[in-house]
Amino acid sequence: MPIEPARLELLSALSRKVLWLSSWTIHHANHVRPNVDGLKVGGHQASSASLATIMSALYFAGLRPEDRVAVKPHASPVFHAIQYLFGHQTRDKLENFRGFKGAQSYPSRTKDTDDVDFSTGSVGLGVAQTLFSSLVQDYVKAHGWMKARPEGRMIALVGDAEMDEGNIFEALLEGWKHGLRNTWWVVDYNRQSLDAVVREGLWEKFESMFRNFGWDVVIVKYGKLMQAAFAEPGGEALKRWIDDCPNAMYAALCFQGGAAFRKHLTDEIGDQGAVSQLIDKRSDDELLALMSNLGGHDMASMVEAFEAIDHDRPVCFIAYTIKGVGLPFQGHKDNHAGLMTVAQMEKWRSAQNIRPGHEWEKFEGLSQEPAALEAFLGEAPFNRDGRRRLTADVIEVPEQLSFKPSRQMSTQQGFGLVLNELARGDSELASRIVTASPDVTVSTNLGAWVNRRGLFARAEKADLFRSEKIPSTFNWDFSPKGQHIELGIAEMNLFILMAALGLSHAINGERLLPIATLYDPFIQRGLDALNYACYQDARFMVAATPSGITLAPEGGAHQSIATPLIGIAQDGLASFEPAFVDELAVIMGWGFQHMQREAAGEGGSVYLRLSTRTLEQPQRIMTPDLQKAITDGAYWLRKPGPNAEVVIAYTGAVAPEAIEAIGLLGESRRDVGLLAITSADRLHAGWTAARKLRRDRRGMQYLSHIEQLLAPLPRDCGIVTVIDGHPATLGWLGSVRGHRVEALGVEHFGQTGTIDDLYRHHGMDANAIIDAAEALTAGAPVRHRKMAV
Numbered sequence: 001m002p003i004e005p006a007r008l009e010l011l012s013a014l015s016r017k018v019l020w021l022s023s024w025t026i027h028h029a030n031h032v033r034p035n036v037d038g039l040k041v042g043g044h045q046a047s048s049a050s051l052a053t054i055m056s057a058l059y060f061a062g063l064r065p066e067d068r069v070a071v072k073p074h075a076s077p078v079f080h081a082i083q084y085l086f087g088h089q090t091r092d093k094l095e096n097f098r099g100f101k102g103a104q105s106y107p108s109r110t111k112d113t114d115d116v117d118f119s120t121g122s123v124g125l126g127v128a129q130t131l132f133s134s135l136v137q138d139y140v141k142a143h144g145w146m147k148a149r150p151e152g153r154m155i156a157l158v159g160d161a162e163m164d165e166g167n168i169f170e171a172l173l174e175g176w177k178h179g180l181r182n183t184w185w186v187v188d189y190n191r192q193s194l195d196a197v198v199r200e201g202l203w204e205k206f207e208s209m210f211r212n213f214g215w216d217v218v219i220v221k222y223g224k225l226m227q228a229a230f231a232e233p234g235g236e237a238l239k240r241w242i243d244d245c246p247n248a249m250y251a252a253l254c255f256q257g258g259a260a261f262r263k264h265l266t267d268e269i270g271d272q273g274a275v276s277q278l279i280d281k282r283s284d285d286e287l288l289a290l291m292s293n294l295g296g297h298d299m300a301s302m303v304e305a306f307e308a309i310d311h312d313r314p315v316c317f318i319a320y321t322i323k324g325v326g327l328p329f330q331g332h333k334d335n336h337a338g339l340m341t342v343a344q345m346e347k348w349r350s351a352q353n354i355r356p357g358h359e360w361e362k363f364e365g366l367s368q369e370p371a372a373l374e375a376f377l378g379e380a381p382f383n384r385d386g387r388r389r390l391t392a393d394v395i396e397v398p399e400q401l402s403f404k405p406s407r408q409m410s411t412q413q414g415f416g417l418v419l420n421e422l423a424r425g426d427s428e429l430a431s432r433i434v435t436a437s438p439d440v441t442v443s444t445n446l447g448a449w450v451n452r453r454g455l456f457a458r459a460e461k462a463d464l465f466r467s468e469k470i471p472s473t474f475n476w477d478f479s480p481k482g483q484h485i486e487l488g489i490a491e492m493n494l495f496i497l498m499a500a501l502g503l504s505h506a507i508n509g510e511r512l513l514p515i516a517t518l519y520d521p522f523i524q525r526g527l528d529a530l531n532y533a534c535y536q537d538a539r540f541m542v543a544a545t546p547s548g549i550t551l552a553p554e555g556g557a558h559q560s561i562a563t564p565l566i567g568i569a570q571d572g573l574a575s576f577e578p579a580f581v582d583e584l585a586v587i588m589g590w591g592f593q594h595m596q597r598e599a600a601g602e603g604g605s606v607y608l609r610l611s612t613r614t615l616e617q618p619q620r621i622m623t624p625d626l627q628k629a630i631t632d633g634a635y636w637l638r639k640p641g642p643n644a645e646v647v648i649a650y651t652g653a654v655a656p657e658a659i660e661a662i663g664l665l666g667e668s669r670r671d672v673g674l675l676a677i678t679s680a681d682r683l684h685a686g687w688t689a690a691r692k693l694r695r696d697r698r699g700m701q702y703l704s705h706i707e708q709l710l711a712p713l714p715r716d717c718g719i720v721t722v723i724d725g726h727p728a729t730l731g732w733l734g735s736v737r738g739h740r741v742e743a744l745g746v747e748h749f750g751q752t753g754t755i756d757d758l759y760r761h762h763g764m765d766a767n768a769i770i771d772a773a774e775a776l777t778a779g780a781p782v783r784h785r786k787m788a789v
């Protein structure tokens, strides 16, 4: 339906205002704000201008409150300008764009105070997140939790060069498998990236690819001015010229202006007849206005394109735009970091009737009645219900999670047993757990959980092997009530799905407790998406198994060395590497609570680094004190005496080697102690926090957990640390109280063999631990473990 003229006028005025405010925000940050040294920012003015009309069409007309948007990173100033007009962003924060606590360079859910649905920054990830968020909405709906809430559309504003990111293609494939709905991707087809002009004909590739994956494709190429000109005599030739014009040439002419267009058009299609007339009857300015009236800059075309969609199929809009449209560097290939000079800005300001000192006023320079504009903004469907961030109640977690114990177990097995126990029960906790795995469901021990809880799909699909009565250990039935989401082998998808599931409380008002399983080394394959999920404060649990070299004959390609360091360094992720299953059960219980803590600075996601190595399990009562020590990161498995000469601090699957070494050391070294470290990450974070607290509040006596544990050790006691991972993970322990440390672990890839072979090879068997202890202590040689035969 054609848009009413009065509405179009208001929308166009607001869109011009958005372009002004976003450009002024960047200009202000660079030229007006005091102390701008070092804050010179480009990368925004041109990239933002590209989307000003499209985003105005969405936010002021097309969007509904339940819709959710991922805005391409460099359109952040446009987003903030729109929020400012809505009254959700302050002038103060705009004036402080990119400054400390100011509006963020890239829209951020956690750091911006206006209504950001999905953070963006690392290109490609926000795009995929909309797809997975739509699947999560389907999940919530199928489980009967949508109540009266209407389905929202998940919308991404995508840069054309952003489409180069592989994770988008991985997501597309997964979306197709799951019958994706309610997802719109609007490609800002300005044919420019950061460095260059994009390849010719890229739109055709996009079109066929999206159609292949079951998407509708809407191409918005010509604005209304263009369409009207095409209908004039000679218009056909003009259209043909536009279609044939190479991207780089079109961009260059947009930069050069109306006269340059005139010269090229006249030289190439001028006919002394209708075509020449079409060109000649326009002034240079009019000709430039016509030639830059691509669909993405034409309010009426964009609103009509959005409003024409009356179905829930996924849609890709390819909207033709000019990077930097309306600004002096429009179309220039170097414009990504381009900034208007003060003189250019002055000129542009007066052209828009904006008085000096009135730049931030909402309706300055617009001829429409402020009251009419204000009323229009208040009635915009998207803005009607105010802020759209939802909340959900906390799901209760039992005091202790149980599991069927046996004397010999691995932590990976234990993980399956804890989930199996949850799956057998009917707790609210179990009903809110959603698992997902990139094709390693069974090999990471999720099988028992999936057998009981089933796989998720919007439509029932029975396991054919079961219906054919062919014996199989696993029940692979899909249903809308299923609680496991089957994914193909793409770890990026896994973590973006975690980001989507782990924000369900804020987006759908329904809390989910997502658990991802994967092989530990492949954390690195999905690392940017994991980081992205944490950056957005999504809440999830990752069980990564098998890990380290302990997977031994499984092979060098699957060994992980760096992941314990990732566990320490990744913000928003509490990392654990338990040795025993009773510890794991405690950590998982704590983890489900941690995932739900939402007070400022509290809570987060959880990473469990697990192992396939079967260990003799300790027979002990789990006391509250022990529970707390496990989740704080460490406890004495053997308490050192007052004159301890050496202690061994171990993490994870190397526990038997540490225990054996301590037994042998005890014969000739005094008061030896054995420290079980369940989380180097929590220990380190606690230590840092305590030091900061003591600095901030002088005189405060508070000691962190690791400081308390190490406090009784004599000054010259040595510490041997050992982990199946990089030795730096625990090497810092010596700095806590000034003890000397020998840090053992893995620094080189790839050797395969038995666990004994590899522990010996990497110097982390009992003998190596003893050697390290001897290097730290004086005294008689220690009896070594028998050499392996």
Ligand SMILES: Cc1ncc(C[n+]2csc(CCOP(=O)(O)OP(=O)(O)O)c2C)c(N)n1
Pocket: 046, 047, 048, 050, 073, 074, 121, 122, 123, 158, 159, 160, 161, 162, 163, 188, 190, 192, 193, 194, 323, 336
């Ligand atoms: C993963 C990642 N790599 C690189 C960048 C740096 N970067 C930011 S924008 C951009 C190019 C953007 O081009 P396009 O998506 O077409 O957006 P436009 O600027 O044309 O609006 C690049 C390479 C990034 N933000 N994220």
Ligand SMILES: [Mg+2]
Pocket: 159, 160, 161, 188, 189, 190, 191, 192, 193, 323
């Ligand atoms: Mg581009």
